[in-house]
Amino acid sequence: MHLGNDVVEPRVETHEIERLVARAQQGDRDAFGELVYLHQHEVYTLALRLTANPDMAADVAQEAFVRAWRAIPGFRGEAAFATWLHRITVNMAWTHRSRRRRLQAAPLDEAFEIADPRDDPVRAGEMSELRDAVKDALSRLPSGQRAVVVLKDVYGWSHAEVGEALGISVTAAKVRLHRGHARLRHELEGIRERG
Amino acid sequence: MNGADVAMALTGTADRAGERVLCRLVRARLPGELLDTWPMSPAARRHLDTCLTCQAQSVRYRGVLRALRSLRDDIEEAPFWLVDRVLASLDVPGRRSSRRAAVAVSAVAASVAVATAVATIRWLRSGSV
Numbered sequence: 001m002h003l004g005n006d007v008v009e010p011r012v013e014t015h016e017i018e019r020l021v022a023r024a025q026q027g028d029r030d031a032f033g034e035l036v037y038l039h040q041h042e043v044y045t046l047a048l049r050l051t052a053n054p055d056m057a058a059d060v061a062q063e064a065f066v067r068a069w070r071a072i073p074g075f076r077g078e079a080a081f082a083t084w085l086h087r088i089t090v091n092m093a094w095t096h097r098s099r100r101r102r103l104q105a106a107p108l109d110e111a112f113e114i115a116d117p118r119d120d121p122v123r124a125g126e127m128s129e130l131r132d133a134v135k136d137a138l139s140r141l142p143s144g145q146r147a148v149v150v151l152k153d154v155y156g157w158s159h160a161e162v163g164e165a166l167g168i169s170v171t172a173a174k175v176r177l178h179r180g181h182a183r184l185r186h187e188l189e190g191i192r193e194r195g
Numbered sequence: 196m197n198g199a200d201v202a203m204a205l206t207g208t209a210d211r212a213g214e215r216v217l218c219r220l221v222r223a224r225l226p227g228e229l230l231d232t233w234p235m236s237p238a239a240r241r242h243l244d245t246c247l248t249c250q251a252q253s254v255r256y257r258g259v260l261r262a263l264r265s266l267r268d269d270i271e272e273a274p275f276w277l278v279d280r281v282l283a284s285l286d287v288p289g290r291r292s293s294r295r296a297a298v299a300v301s302a303v304a305a306s307v308a309v310a311t312a313v314a315t316i317r318w319l320r321s322g323s324v
Contacts, residue, residue, distance in 0.1 A: 044273035
């Protein structure tokens, strides 16, 4: 289900988050449960953007929270808790991708066939429609390109941060971003020409 | 001067075919320019400044970038069971889950049993010869 821009997640002050984190670091499950409750939609959304698969996104989100629980004693607060959680989520999504790639005959990044846009009635034009079209086109990108586009363009990470999170060089991150954009443009042009 | 600049210098702007080549080159360079990763060459930028078709492409592409950025606030609802499932799978921080530990102990026990059985069979065989 889509919450949209108008549905606001529970807003909690930063110091309240810090208090919950401190309690969770002492092993307080209830405090960590509150953190999970507060960040569940955000983490799930990031996982969904990266995997383009709701079931896999739920698995990634679950594993990310479990990993965060195990790692929280070592959380030093150098970045915001949400940022730290995002990094773990990206890491888990990447682990899932590797597992899936091992199980598949053709690696996703090499499967570069252009999806047939005729099944999709979305018309680009107004911003909300364009956003839907972009979301749809994003889901058709190879996972490696999608991850870079999502982290760089949607979440505003730097090339260095993207490279570090995905275990690739800055140049490779830039190349993937360009390829991802070229394919996004191709997908969106198909939709526009049909519309 | 890179390959694209050479192509632009060679094709010029005199005919429609040349224009189309320039347009293709410039459009290929739009992402680098707008994402600030590989800025356009002066020749490509000069073409962009004068070509309405490429300018329209640039505007459309900026729209796509805005739509991508707007996805940051486009929150999807997590499955209703996520929180419960996470809480059910938490173990003591810094330790492996008791289930994993049980699996590891079982694996070790099974290995010891197999090794013992093999050793016993060998011993019996050697005794019977």
